[in-house]
Every structure is written in structure tokens, then in C-alpha cells.
Amino acid sequence: MGLDSGEGSGVEGGWRAHPDAVDDRTDLPPVEPGRVVGLGAICDLRPQRPGETDSQSFSVSEFVTLEDGRRVTLHQDRGFTIGWNSTGDPRTGAAPAGETRDSITQNVLNVVLPDDEDDTEDHPWSWLADLARARGLNVTEQDLRGLPYEVVLTDKVTQWLAIA
Template sequence: MGSGEAGWRPYPGAYRAPHDLPPVKPGRVVGLGAVCDLAGAYPEDASTRSFIVSEFAMLHDGRRVLLHAERGFTVTARSTGAAGNGAVPLRETRDSITQHVLNAVLPDDEECAEEHLWSWLAELAQARGLAVTAEDLRALPYRVVLTDAVSRWLAPA
């Protein structure tokens, strides 16, 4: 699925993984996941934060094979009134960031027949040299991983 099709658009300014990722040593795919990382340096505005989201295939030997890294999201605090300097701090949790990640990777198009883009992920995995089908991927566990940088950012909350 290209970025011009319905369902999602690349996050403006997001890291773009190379489209022609090299094949990897074959292995059995045992899971899928998404990694959420902070985008860029900490902004001076504490009420806005951007994140990069990539998806990977987990292999039986523990390797994570990058499938794509072209999604992301931004969270912004909203308030009708702010104290002092006008900044409204973000109040995100692991659960809320996890939900934002899922919102970024799951189709938002009601016309999409799949609850996740299994066919597209299978094509990406096959392009990396992994023998897996959309049906195989549907049956695998899916996990969201927050990087250490995101975990540290969340720690004060």
C-alpha cells in the first residue's frame, strides 16, 4: 500500500526507512510489533511532543527485522486556561502512548477489510526474505515497544 492510498499518510517529517531494505538471513517469524521513539530533540514547548513509529517482525532467534519506519504522531496538551507561562504540560501514560501507536499503525479507513494491514506487512516481510503470509501474521502476537527515551520521558508523569 503506498502513501497515496486510503487509510494512512506518512507522518510529516518522519524518519523514512530505505524502501529497498536488504534481504535478511531467513528465519521463522514468531511475532510482530511496533516501536515508538521520540522524534528529534526535546522541544521547548512542553505541551507538544512528536513520536516516530516503526513496525518489525520478530524472528525465532530474537532478531527484529524492520518492515517500515514511516509513521508517527504528535500529542498536544489542550487547556482552556494555563498557569503562569502559558505552557500546559503533557499528561501521557504508557497506556495512552501505546494507544497512540496502535492508532498510527492500524487502518483508520472504514473501507479497509483488515483490522491490521496484514497483507502489506507480509509483502514487506517477503521483500526482506522472510517466508510468511498475511494469514501467518494474523495468528502471531503483536506487541508495542516503547524505547528507553520514551520511557524516560514518561517517568515524571
């Protein structure tokens, strides 16, 4: 079950699009309505840039899951980069020592959660609800607060971790 196609979203507060993000536009098309039953983030590998063999970049997007199983992308404008140090050999294409599903999952959560110390919210619920409504989904901030949140690592990320 893949994410629907579409462009990314804008920036709120102090958040900025990661340089490797897929897109940071806000013109995602409406989708067929459905009941929102989940929320999550998906993490994928970004292609290596020429000359940057000492790090690996990841793209992160957030989505809602509908009752019929569809995942509807809300934004695709986040990401992070892991650099190699003495514990990793970038020439092997392997993940640096110590990188695990849990550490990647934590990095994903770090990039989707507010980074402003003054922010009283543990997640940008209002913004995500606005993005979902812009896609044609009838959901409120309160609705999203009560939903399970999952972090999905793509097969490419899982294979990258397995090489270590």
C-alpha cells in the same frame, strides 16, 4: 535487542508518512532468513524542533520478530504528535498530565491500524507480509494473522513519561 538498521517503507491506501517519520523509502535490504514468530511496533521520541516546544512527536515503525530473537523492520513511516494544553508544561520536558504507557500504546496502535472506514481488515496483513517477503522472509498474510503483536516503547519514551 534493537531493530535492524534500514530505511523505511512506502505508503499504502490512504496512509501517509508522518512528517517526523524516519524515512518513507521502500529499499530495505534483505536479511538472513528466519522463522517469523511475532509482530509488533516500536515507538520512539523524535527530536524537538526549534520553536515547537508545545508538543512532542513520536516515530513509529513495525517489525517482525524472528525465532532467533532478531527484530526485522518492515517500515518506519508512521508517527504522531501530542500537544500540550493547560495540563502540561512543555518547559519541564515532562509528558502532559494523563499521558501513560497505555495512552502512548493506544496512539501507536491508532497509527498502524487502517484508518479507512471501508477497510474490512483489522490490520494491513497483506501489506506487512509483502514487506517481510521483500526483506527475504518467507511469511504469508495468514501466518501474520496468528502471531502475537507487541508494542515496544523505547527507553527514551519511558523516561519522558516518568518525568510527568
